[in-house]
Amino acid sequence: MIDLSYWNLTTPEVTAAGGAITYWPEFPTCDYFSILESGDLALWAPTKGATTTNSERTRTEFREIVPGTTTLKNWQLGEYVSQYLRVAMTMRQVTPNGKVVIGQIHVKDISRPMLKILWDNGSIRAKVRQHCNQTSDPDFVLLEGIPLDERISFSVGVSQGGVVSINLAHGARRGECRFNMLPSYVGRLLYFKAGLYNQEDATDLTPPDAGSRAIIHKLETERT
Secondary structure (H helix, E strand, O other), X not given: OOOHHHEEEEEEEEOOOOOEEEEXXXXXXXXXXXXXOOOOEEEEEEOOOOOOOOOOOOEEEEEEEOOOOOOEOOEOOOOOOEEEEEEEEEEEEOOOOOEEEEEEEEEOOOOOOOEXXXXXXXXXXXXXXXXXXXXXXXXXXXXXXXXXXXXXXXXXXXXXXXXXXXXXXXXXXXXXXEEEOOHHHOOOOEEEEEEEEEOOOOOOOOOOOOEEXXXXXXXXXEEO
């Protein structure tokens, strides 16, 4: 069973104020989230729906919190000797353009993430900003040729010195990359996210069944 006390969940449902709904543990079963008999999680993120501040794209995405509370979990470089985000998932459907972010290291109060793990038409790419808030986010291909309905797993590790390591597995195949977070991140508040964050804008012609679906088999963090 996945321990959901470590996460909140934002979905494309519309609040009374017009924004996206964020659920805190315990999460209700809804169209966007359910717990399967296996203990895995089923996620649905339609392309058309409510969005969050500073984004025009929809998500059904987890964000780490202080376990058992309604307090957001943030951390700084050097706070832990090492820490990891670990995810195993099966993509069932993707947006028409084939692009969905499935994992992130985000920066509090800054709209540009430090890291995005991107599903891109069967390729998995790591999009990286080594400098905080830099405009460009060069990408590294981790693996290509991954079909829908096949399990993948990835881990994102952050060392005390700011070295980020990404490891991806698809069956017997492996992909990895490493890079250094530069000093502009020192003192910044960071946090992990994982799930489905669509990288396609909705239009009046977007059908209601366009979007992304996934089964989450593992979702955890580890810190030492």
